[in-house]
Amino acid sequence: MPELPEVETVRRGLNRLVKGATISSIDVYWPKIINNDVESFKQRLAGQTIQKVDRRGKYLLFRFGNGLTMVSHLRMEGKYNVVPQDEGRTKHTHVVFHLTDDRDLLYNDTRKFGRMTLVPTGEEVTVAGLKTIGPEPVADQLTIAYLTDIFAKSKKMIKPLILDQSKIAGIGNIYADETLWMSKIHPMRPANSLTDDEIATLRQNIIDEMAMAIKGHGTTVHSFSTAFGEAGQFQNQLHVYGREGEPCERCGTLIEKIKVAQRGTHFCPHEQQL
DNA sequence: GATGATGTTGGTAA
């Protein structure tokens, strides 16, 4: 469940369900998910209490009482689940955090792309990906001045630029297509060709879309079971993503799907022109 | 059965 709104939904679910819970022990079935030495990871977290879970971009930050932070990235398919002790595990359960209250916090990940890194709190910035992460897509951090500056300096296509986590935190493939459609900007437009009006529009659509998607508990594409029983609702509000061949809601032109920088890209060829 | 695509990121090479 990757993009920012989905990660935020997971963060809220974790705070609701396991804030204050204490880890008794950890089982790791796929060691590559843990970036630390696995034995040290288990040992340092045993007996620790989850004080709260924060988020930066698409990264979850589990805060523990002993000055440790576990950075967790779900990548494509990572999911957390809270279950009664020794229940609910599947062949895709790769890490089990046993809690002292007779529940288990499960980490499930069909493709095993997700990663966890344990670092001293305050040193999250040393974790790959957090070192260079850009501003959060909220009004006071993603300023017009900032966007104007980075766009003006780049000839890159606008879609891969807004997907670049070091430029803006949290946008993924779905919301990149959605916000560009809302802003009537072709995904292959060079960033430095955007007008001031287009920049302002795109910025506002990014900020609004993220907030709206969080309200809808994120987008569930591969449907199935979402952690915490919070199946995302936002897939019902997508305008172009997954709508290849369907009429554009604004002009009726059929939505096209192309490849841009190796990613599937949906857009309206009538309203989003180069 | 084979092929290609999938909500991501990081490393490498040109």
Added chain:
DNA sequence: GTTACCAACATCAT
């Protein structure tokens, strides 16, 4: 600094 390609994996659609 860029871009392109690949790798990490499993599942689903064609």
